[in-house]
Amino acid sequence: MQEVTVEAAATSTRDDPVMPPLQHTPSRARSTFALLWLSETAFDLGTTLVSFAVGVWIFSRTGSAQDYSFSVLAAALAGMLATPFAGALADRHDRRWVVLSCDAAAIAGTFAIVLALPSGRLGIGALYAYAAVAAAVGALRRPSIRVAVSRFVPKDRFAQVGGLTGISRALVQVGAPAAAGFLMARMGLRGVMATQLCLLLAGAALVFAALTRAGADVRGGPRVGESSTRSTSLLSGAGASFSGALAYLREQPLMGALLGYGALVQCLLVLATTLLTPMVLSTHSSDVLGLVMSVGIVGGLLGSVLVATAWIRRGLMQWILACDALQCAAVLFAGCVTTPALWCAAAFVCLFCGSTSVACSHALWMRKAPMGRQGSVFALIAASNMLVMCVVLLAGGWLADAVLEPALRPGGALGATVGVWFGTGPGRGIGFLFFVSGAVGLALTVLALAHRRLRRLETLVPDGGES
Template sequence: MRAFLVIWFGQLVSIVGSGLTSFALGVWVYLTSGSLTHYSLITMVAVLPTLALAPFAGAIVDRYDRRRILIYSDLAAGLNTFVIAALAYTGLLQIWNIYLIVAVTSVCNGFRGPAFNAASTLLVPSDKLGRAAGLSQMQGAASRVLSPALAGFLMTVIGLPGVVFIDVLTFLFSIIALLIVRTPMRAEAPAAGVRRSILAEAAYGWTYTRRRRGLVAMFVYFAICNLVLGIATVLFTPFVLSFGSAALLGTLMSVGGFGMVAGSVFLSVWGGPKKTVNGVLAPMLVVGVAMVLVGARPAPIPIAIGAFTYLFAVPILTGCWQVIIQKKVEPAVQGRVFAIATLVSWSSLPLAYLVAAPLVEKVVNPLLAGPLSETVGAVMGTGPGRAIGFLFVVMAGVIIAAAIGGFLYKPLRFIDTNLPDAADERVFDNSASADLSPQPELIPENPAAVQL
């Protein structure tokens, strides 16, 4: 566990540093171009390369030492960040540079995520995976809380070049932490065989995942939820600014960030439910209720409660999602499965970013001003931002329906018993002659007798 904590702390510092750069560049892009389009497109560029490379990145993570992959990923990302600092310092930074640099960083993150998650399995005892997942979620939570405030202050003191250079130093800190740990982080293939191409190993990852209906269902479940949550993420800022100030927006985002920290700490102390899938499904019901609180009325207090509750639940469900993969998938295949999980679960995010604004402007606004004005409009109002508020409530219904559907779909509901833990599962041969015939499902004969 000590090796995990050393690497975790290095990654924590690096992720907070990356949050500084992300916030500072977002401000710079908007102030330089005055265009929300550039901001949205850069957000998409930050996601698409990770998705495109996911299956191949996972195969590489499974083939080589995950510690080295983390080192190379951080080194490449650090050098990439240094280029930003140099361009900003010399006054040569342009918008098109940001697109290219963000794309390179996205490639690095495509390797870092599966490598860190798969390496954690090798470093953490099985009974402590839930707590380790909580610590992992705390990295993003800390960045959400600390980075905007620090970056906003540092921008006024040392400017964009100084803020970005601090990020470079945090990458060096992470690399040093990885160099300190000498524990091997490569899961050997479970059976001897001729090494196949990266393409063939990536294809095996798809086959391995496809045979496990519970995993497929969980990834599709997250893709559906991420479509809704991605739209909500894009619309939250204009929703708050439609009736409040930028200061109120900052306060509400900070409250949400503290909720995420609290949820991460809670999971790291608790370790998650006995049936891990309940930690994936039940918190999504909480997310749905929180979205109703956010959208129902343009009032700061219920929105703050909703934002805190929403982000309190997110690290719990994401951490439990991670633990299921770590427990149910053999370490030798986890890089590929984590990468496929990212690809499927995030596949809906680009669509969410594209449809969010047109959905409000072309669909919900006309409905609320026309056919629904005397029904929904009489309850929720028809003033500025109420179309987004109404959409939040509708999307809350979709989230709650998805969670209920997950409970009703047996391969997902019983994934803890359908799939044996990796330590108890027969060895899957990674060679070309591996037995890929379907295995029987292990759904209990009496589902009502299974403890939830």
Template structure:
């Protein structure tokens, strides 16, 4: 591909990426603000945690169908209407809030609608980026994509905390709607390049279930690719428990203000990891990046649970977050390099379902595991107070700390076991690269 053409397509991607970045920040503002609203009104952790469930579950369940539609539809238009749908749900919440009629179930419903829109937007965005840049530049796309998510996750809570106080939740919702409008404008002013598909007529004539079945057949007949997604499902379950319990653990030995600073500093690891990934091409086998950083994540979880130390916990969070863009970006690059363009929407969506189905389960079991098993074990007079308690401490939060150590150990063991499977370890050698 000529250098001028490459530069032009990269400019198109940067414009789209910027629009999605602004939209992600806006969505993060609303998510934080609505969470505060729910918790202040109900005082219930369960009601608060259900927002995470409604954010994740519809996305996972709808993804296979969304991916099939993405491969049938124009991907730019799919992204446009997905962003539009999410923006409308935000406006609906704002109107209900302004009129004093906002109820808890309205927030759950709007969150679910936004999650369904995201199920269409994500595979369309990722598959479209494959057509925009040549194969040798996919690491930049992956790094920038992960960077956008990192910036949103870091900036949104800080900005939302300030804005909720100054302009209240109504103002936050208005800002979020403006960010959706910005994303829509960026999609209107760019054109996506056409890609040649050898199966255009077959796609048009096939049924929706047939499309989903073809993606399932593609993944399951490539054992290494299927093994990679199952491996992610297992580690995502463990990671999901850690994500839910990280804040309660740190609040057990520092104040909320210090906790926010620690999580912000530690979370900056995601941004650094994204920057490094966008610059560093990485090894020939991207799957080795996945293995290496998942092993590091397991070690980070163990470090976080060893001591009630703010410095140690900050280091653990930083290392954990640093590895996330490396892991997720490498998985994205593997699929972009190996899956035909006319199948990428379906395969991305189906892989998202396989690897992400464990997150809702993790969100549901994290609380009971902590409250009814691990915290009582590490209570002052608990069964493990005189043994493990002598090493990691006893009292509030130390049961969660023990759970972190157990989960970190399981993550490292799972990584070692997965590495022993030859089909997974050699997934990039067994599946040929597509021509882009």
């Protein structure tokens, strides 16, 4: 980290007679961020371990893919419903205690599952509830961490922060399934839950230490003379948080356009990539699927490394749009081919560009969101992303199974038209869905690139804290 007086903190405190501007030396900033990064990595690793293990446990007990999808849907809905409260907590309360309370709730829920498992009476409903609670806790916790980081990291390093976050996420995606399978084979679900408990305890200790040493401005919460205005109920605070985020998007319509554009592109890409597994398994073995997914994860990791090491400081919007265009083109290409080598190439490009775009978008929102509303804005972004996930989970599988796959069977409704180009048989309906999703996403990105004001968003929208 560079030696600076953080602009964000200085802006929010320079007129405050009670609290002087917060100073961060390079070593202090680095160590504080390292603690937060390690905490988030431990939290994400535990969450991914449990998500994988719970899916295996449910499917092994019921043999129903629908039962598994319901656990994912329960988590997505719970996270989406929690996000308005997350914004209020991040903007109005001490983030140290917000995060610690979330960690305590996660620890208590995990401990309860660990105790209940030996009895053999644990039902699927309990795991649905656990998945929902865990997702809600994560949704409440994340904006507070993100706002805290934006208060002491220099603005020109926000992209690096996104890159480092992407690196840890990619490493978790690589290691967690193998670790969960190892633990499930030897100790069962209880072993995975016990590991999650240890990771949560370690993460809670790390984040509490980081936020304690970071300073009062980073931690947030009411200052002297503000207690009367901050004593509103959590429900009214959530409403005010949501209204504040919407007000910011009305004040800065380009940021609203960026939010809408990001949600649409993500919807199209998630719709396609969620169905990668059934498309590959329709004609190839699970080994091929594992290879394609591994190559894709490596691409995502390298994209995050690029952002973390290249010090991308300007032209973030151009990076986002260019990477999205390549990502959509890779999805389109994946729908047209049927060989593992070409799927691997498409997966690599898609996730390489996707991780780069996400890191740059992360940095752009951290830079532009106003200091007093950052938690609310970040929560609104998370809610829109989870809404997309819910729509995809509800509609994507039905569209593939009930409409496109039957239509592209030999003799199907589209066999004599679309089937001439895409072929007919298992997996071709999903391939056509990939093609359509990629084509629509590519067209949307090209339109965004042609929009002069959106392309220049980084210079037209003032940074958070600026007038």
